Amino acid sequence: MKKRLTSTIAIAMIFAAFTSCNNSGKTNGQSGALSSNVAEKVYVAPGEYDEFYAFISGGYSGNLTVYGLPSGRMFKEIPVFSQFPTSGYGYSEETKPMLNTSHGFIPWGDSHHPDISQTAGEIDGRFIFINENNTPRIAKIDLKTFETTEIIEVPNSAGNHSSSFVTENTEYVVAGTRFSVPIPQRDMPIKEYKGNFQGALSFISVAPETGNMDIKFQVLMPGFNYDLSHPGRGKSHGWFFFTTYNTEEASTLLEVNASQNDKDFIAAVNWKKIEEYVNNGGGTMMPADYAHNVYDEHTHTATSTMKKEVRVVNPSEVPGAVYFLPTPKSPHGCDVDPSGEYIVGNGKLSANLTVHSFTKMLAAIEGEKFDGEAYGIPILKFEDVLAGSVEQPGLGPLHTEFDGKGNAYTTFFISSEVVKWKLGTWEVIDRKPTYYSVGHLTIPGGNSGKPQGKYMFAMNKITKDRYLPTGPEMEHSAQLYDISGDKMELLLDFPTHGEPHYAAAMRADLIKERSQKIYDLEDNKHPYAAKSDDDTKVVRKGNEVHIYMTTIRSHFSPDNIEGIKLGDKVYFHVTNLEQDFDVPHGFAVLGQNTSELLIMPGQTKTSVWEPTKVGVWPFYCTDFCSALHQEMQGYIRVSAANANTPLIWSMGEDIE
Amino acid sequence: MKTLKQIFICVFCLLAFAACKNETQDASTNSLFTEAETTANKKTGQAFITDDESTPTVLSIAIGSPDHTTLVAAVQAASLENALVNAGPLMVFAPTNDAFAALPEGTVENLLKPENKDALANILKYHVTPGNYSKDFLKKFKKLGQANNQYVKIDVVDGEPMIGGAKILGSVKAGNGIVHVIDKVLLPPTE
Numbered sequence: 114m115k116k117r118l119t120s121t122i123a124i125a126m127i128f129a130a131f132t133s134c135n136n137s138g139k140t141n142g143q144s145g146a147l148s149s150n151v152a153e154k155v156y157v158a159p160g161e162y163d164e165f166y167a168f169i170s171g172g173y174s175g176n177l178t179v180y181g182l183p184s185g186r187m188f189k190e191i192p193v194f195s196q197f198p199t200s201g202y203g204y205s206e207e208t209k210p211m212l213n214t215s216h217g218f219i220p221w222g223d224s225h226h227p228d229i230s231q232t233a234g235e236i237d238g239r240f241i242f243i244n245e246n247n248t249p250r251i252a253k254i255d256l257k258t259f260e261t262t263e264i265i266e267v268p269n270s271a272g273n274h275s276s277s278f279v280t281e282n283t284e285y286v287v288a289g290t291r292f293s294v295p296i297p298q299r300d301m302p303i304k305e306y307k308g309n310f311q312g313a314l315s316f317i318s319v320a321p322e323t324g325n326m327d328i329k330f331q332v333l334m335p336g337f338n339y340d341l342s343h344p345g346r347g348k349s350h351g352w353f354f355f356t357t358y359n360t361e362e363a364s365t366l367l368e369v370n371a372s373q374n375d376k377d378f379i380a381a382v383n384w385k386k387i388e389e390y391v392n393n394g395g396g397t398m399m400p401a402d403y404a405h406n407v408y409d410e411h412t413h414t415a416t417s418t419m420k421k422e423v424r425v426v427n428p429s430e431v432p433g434a435v436y437f438l439p440t441p442k443s444p445h446g447c448d449v450d451p452s453g454e455y456i457v458g459n460g461k462l463s464a465n466l467t468v469h470s471f472t473k474m475l476a477a478i479e480g481e482k483f484d485g486e487a488y489g490i491p492i493l494k495f496e497d498v499l500a501g502s503v504e505q506p507g508l509g510p511l512h513t514e515f516d517g518k519g520n521a522y523t524t525f526f527i528s529s530e531v532v533k534w535k536l537g538t539w540e541v542i543d544r545k546p547t548y549y550s551v552g553h554l555t556i557p558g559g560n561s562g563k564p565q566g567k568y569m570f571a572m573n574k575i576t577k578d579r580y581l582p583t584g585p586e587m588e589h590s591a592q593l594y595d596i597s598g599d600k601m602e603l604l605l606d607f608p609t610h611g612e613p614h615y616a617a618a619m620r621a622d623l624i625k626e627r628s629q630k631i632y633d634l635e636d637n638k639h640p641y642a643a644k645s646d647d648d649t650k651v652v653r654k655g656n657e658v659h660i661y662m663t664t665i666r667s668h669f670s671p672d673n674i675e676g677i678k679l680g681d682k683v684y685f686h687v688t689n690l691e692q693d694f695d696v697p698h699g700f701a702v703l704g705q706n707t708s709e710l711l712i713m714p715g716q717t718k719t720s721v722w723e724p725t726k727v728g729v730w731p732f733y734c735t736d737f738c739s740a741l742h743q744e745m746q747g748y749i750r751v752s753a754a755n756a757n758t759p760l761i762w763s764m765g766e767d768i769e
Numbered sequence: 770m771k772t773l774k775q776i777f778i779c780v781f782c783l784l785a786f787a788a789c790k791n792e793t794q795d796a797s798t799n800s801l802f803t804e805a806e807t808t809a810n811k812k813t814g815q816a817f818i819t820d821d822e823s824t825p826t827v828l829s830i831a832i833g834s835p836d837h838t839t840l841v842a843a844v845q846a847a848s849l850e851n852a853l854v855n856a857g858p859l860m861v862f863a864p865t866n867d868a869f870a871a872l873p874e875g876t877v878e879n880l881l882k883p884e885n886k887d888a889l890a891n892i893l894k895y896h897v898t899p900g901n902y903s904k905d906f907l908k909k910f911k912k913l914g915q916a917n918n919q920y921v922k923i924d925v926v927d928g929e930p931m932i933g934g935a936k937i938l939g940s941v942k943a944g945n946g947i948v949h950v951i952d953k954v955l956l957p958p959t960e
Contacts, residue, residue, distance in 0.1 A: 368900060372914060442914065462899055464918035505891075508852055508916055509899065527855045527899065527916070529815070549815045550856050575856055578818045 154595060155605045157184040165557050165568065166621050168227045168241055169591075172612025175222035177243055177254065182557070182568055182618060183593055185607030193252045193261045194222020194245045198708035202261075205710055206684070206719035207639075208408070210417035214248055214266050215402040223247045226276060226341075226615040229256075230283040230324070234346050234562030238623035240324050242277040242286045249273030251288050251317055253324055255410075257629050262410070265326045266403035268423055269296045269313040269333070275342040275447075278560060279319070281350045285384065286326065288315040289355050293336035293362075296425075297399065306364040310336035313425075314355060316384055325407070330391045330424045332382060332435070335488040336362050338371070339380070340445055341512075346562045347453035349471040351385035354456050358443035360487070371443065372462060376495065378437035378487075379447060379458050381474060386434040387426055396426040411638040413716050429489045436478060437487060439495040440467050446512035450521065450536055451562050455500055459510035459523065466510055466523060468539070470500035501539040506532045512615075514556040516596055517564035524551040524571060531571050531594070533601060545601045547592055549575040556596070557618035565620055568604075569596045572613040579606060589613060630694040632715030639717035641686035646670045651762045658683045660762070664698035664712065665690040666739040668764065669732070672747030676760030679724060679753060685710075685732075688717040699735025702749065709735045724751045816850035824944035827861045828853035831948065839869040839877060846881050847890040852916075858901035859946035860913075862932055864954045872954055891917050895957040901946045904930060904937050919957050 157163050163181025171178055175195030179188045196203030196212065203212050203220060212219055222245035230240040241254045249267035254260065267273055267288050275289030293310040295301055301309065311333045318329040337357040345352035360377045363370030390396065401423040408415040428435040442460035444467070449456050456469040477497040484494045509527030516522070520542065523532050529550050533543040551571045558565035571594070576587040588608035595602040634644055643649045643661040649670045652659045658681050663670045669687075677683055687700045691714040701709040702722055710718040724730070734745035752758040816828060828850055831837045840863055844850060853859065869877050880889045894917035902910075907930040912920040921933040930937065935953035 369902075369909065462914050464894075464916065505918065508894070509855075527857070527859075528852045529855060546814060546851070549851075575815070577815060577820075 151602070151604055155183040155185065155593065157181065157186075162621060162625070164621060165565070165618050166624055167555065167557075167570070167616050167618040168229070169572070169609050169613045169616040170224045170227050170243060171610055172225070172614050173223050174611030175224050175245070176611065177224060177227055177241070178610045178613075179259065180607075180609075180616075181621075182570070183604060185591070185593060185605050187610065189259060190610065191254055191259055191261065193243055193254065194219075194224055194250065194264075196220045196708070199711065201708050201710040201718060201720065204708040204720070206721060207414040207717075210415040211261060211264055211406045211408060213406055213417035214250065214404045215268070215419065216248060219248055222250065224252075224611075224614075225274065226278065227617040228278050228286070228560055229617045229619055230319070231279055231281055231561055232283070234281045234350075236558050236561050236563075236565075236619045236623075237283075238619055238627070240283075240319075241617060242279060244273045244276035244288060246273050246291070249276075249288065249290070251277045251286055251326065253286075253319075253326060255324070256624050257627050258410070259628070260408065262408040263324070263326055264404075264406045265317060265328065266405070267313075267315050267317075267328070268401035268403040269294070269298075269311075269331055269425070270315060272338075275314075275339045275355050278343055280344045280353070280384075281346050281562070283319045283321075283324075285316045285329070286319055287342060287344070287353055287384075288317060289339035289342050290314070291338050291340060293338065296333060297401075303364050306336060307362040308336070310362070310364075312337055312339050314339060314342075314353075314380075314382060316388070326405075328403075328423050330387060330396055330426050332387060332426050332428060334380065334428065334435070335360075335490070337377070338367075341447045343447050343449045343456075343560060345449060345453050345471065346451065349449065349453035349456075351383060352471075353382045353384050354447050354449060355380040355382065356440065356444040356447040356458055357437075358445075358461075376439040376441050377443055378492070379440045379444065379456060379469065380490075381436045381438060381456075383434045387431050390431045390434075391424060391426065395430060396424045398422045399425050409638075410632070411636055413632070413637065413639050413718065433478070435490050436474070437490055437492045438469050438474065438498050439484070439492060440469070441465065446510070446523075448513040448515075448521075450515050451517050451564055453562070455536055457513045457521065457523075459513060461509060461511065461526075463510070464505050464508065466503040466506060466513070466534075466539075468500045468502060468536075469498045473500065474498045501537075503532075503534050503539045503541065506534060506541050507544070511551070512553050514554050514559045514569065515564050516556055516566045516569075517558075518566065520596075522554060522556065522569055522596070522601075524554045526550050526552065526574070529573075531569070531601065533596075543600045545594060545603060547571045547573055548579050548590055548606065549573055549577060553613070553615040555616040555618050557620065559617070565618075567595070567597055568618075569594045569601065570616070570618075572609060572616065574612070576608075580608060631692055632713055634688075634690065634692055634715040637688065637715055637717060639686070639688070641684070641719065642688045642717040643670075643686070644688065645690070646764070649762070649764070651676075651760055653760055656681050658760070660685050662687045662700075663690050664688070664700070664734065664745075666696070667734075667741035667745045669700075669734070669745065669747045670764040671762035672764045674747070674762045675750040675752075676758045677724060677749060677751045678756060678758070679727060679751065681724070683722045683724065683749075684719055685722065686717060686719045687712055689714050691715070696738060697736050698738050698745070700732065701735045702732035703730045711736060727751050727753055814851040815854040818854075824942070826854045826945045827857075827859050827943040827948050830941050830943050831861070831863055834863075834950075836865045836867075836950070837863055839866045840864060843869075843877075843881065843889060843893060847886055847893050849890060849893055853897075854945065857899065857945040859943075860898040860900050860902060861943075861946065861948045862896045862898075862935065862937075862951045862955060863948050864896070864935070864951050865938070868935075868952055868954050891957060892954075895919060895921065895955050903947070904940050904949060907932070907937075907949075915957075917957060921955060 165182040192202035272291030274291035359371035440458035442463040444458035507525030935951035
């Protein structure tokens, strides 16, 4: 009896406790709603604009997506490393060269870390760079047109992961290798990895005016894994920092074998010193094989050039240029605060965050206080370079961003949260859960001397129950937080496309004002452009047939074509004569084995068609361009290979 | 055993009330755990997703085991549920109720007190490795880096891996890792 009573009371107490909790929860919610209306904070009224652009990497989609903040609306998917049937990127004759590599044409890529160009340590919004991880490449996207205009392959690299971060004045976009490999590549036993494989850190120069990329030099480092990187800035401008793991140099079961050392390193590279050495003729030109693909806005055509050599520098050639900073347990994120003083290394398997001091690093170098060396590279003493550590802030730290107000924000994968902490005192100020298992986070202007604060968004790896279910495969979820106050406030949950490994974001105004509306038709230098209906023609060269075609609301010219034979290779060179903002035309022909084309005003694009069947086949505009869009169509007649059908074309008249 | 359960119930009540207190206080109170407790009370997060299709997580395996009620109570008291359903992979060394009962009298009760939440979390995290290795494979290691940032030693005794002196009684594969049932509570080395 007594026992029963006790348990009854206990149960009653539990109920009471939870009920009162619910009540207090509600009260809390109401007062929260009164003091700050979360919905209002993310609401962008119809016709109004978002305050920030966010460029979110598409991961295994190979692309880059453009979002607005705070609304979380997606505006565009920019094709970068993957064929994109929506626009014909990578399918059209003009853009196929963009995906050329030393391994041939590659239709897919794994895009990772976008970074916006900078001037004097501030985001300038001219270009955005992004790395391809699988077949190492760096792409440049012009933020005037939001088109990929250049892709350079990175030789001697494999798993292009500690990329593509830019220096303070966009002197370089830097690409470090995750996997070390034999350099040069050769046929050798995998077991002989240790001491024989090397890791290349590539410094790709960016021409100030055009943004043209060129590999200035590669630093050939010991065979570790170079995981992430960030440039020094302000006082540390001229240095670049890379996290490493697998300093054990294991080639198998890395989850065990690369976790043996208590500490791995952050590699500090004085690139100014190496640049000077190279400018004076230092380094060695070694044979290499890599593609450099450039899109010309005037010809609307990309060209791919195979380059045959690259300049490499061994750290031992430039004493004082490279140092190792011991950092606990396989550090992943490598983030530098806006002042350039603090270098944060997040040990994936460590529960603490390690922060190094640039000033202390210089002093330690000056004092030559080394703790041995690795392959001739001096190792600094951990205690000498340590600024401080954030003790046990969460589980599985990955990446850190800064708000420019002395605070840092770090993601924790395992405990699924973002933790705000203070630079200098290392105290934890706030923590908020993410949904779920957060990878990267972004604050607008994050990788720069002047972060633009206000918002932070966390990009998660796991979605589970956040949205209406869509079967086993789901888009990843992101959460937007207001970081203007002491505490972070969760504002919005929005899906992202592909797998967002990092994002770059910035105030919208700079980009918005410069955004291009049309391509000037007069300036169109495409060799097959037809700038008016008078220029249209069909030309046979052996079994190649070139159709110089135009589009304007609401017809193709020509729209009746005869004289094509089986075995012909038919090139539809389609010029969009429109000079009106947002009036693209599309082109598709039945049985086209590539993709449609989407042609912007003033642009020329080409689709190749190799008909396999005799008949009369329709083509049409795929973009609902006008009130008479459904009338925008034509026919092309395909005859047998030995037929005598004459080559004729027309528009608006009977074929004679 | 029954007394222990009752103690748990009481502790839970206390926890619940304590959490309420925090909530009714000014929201800007500098308590780092306010959010976690709110979360725990609302039962939101990955730990509370209804999913009877996937292989159970390390957490649901522990919850479903009658031999691990003490461990589960401790995990809940430390608000670690959501960490244990994470993609991980996570390897949990799960001491049985008997293992907890073998601790000096009053230890568990003391740890379950709200003011000892950090100490409890530290001990529990010492039972978790980011990884997923079979009992046999564990013999390859000399030590394991645990989630609380400390190492636990592995010795091989009579062909069996001993984890910080504890014997593996059985292993259950989980959707997000593996649970090794052990016969002792692992106590983190004090520095």
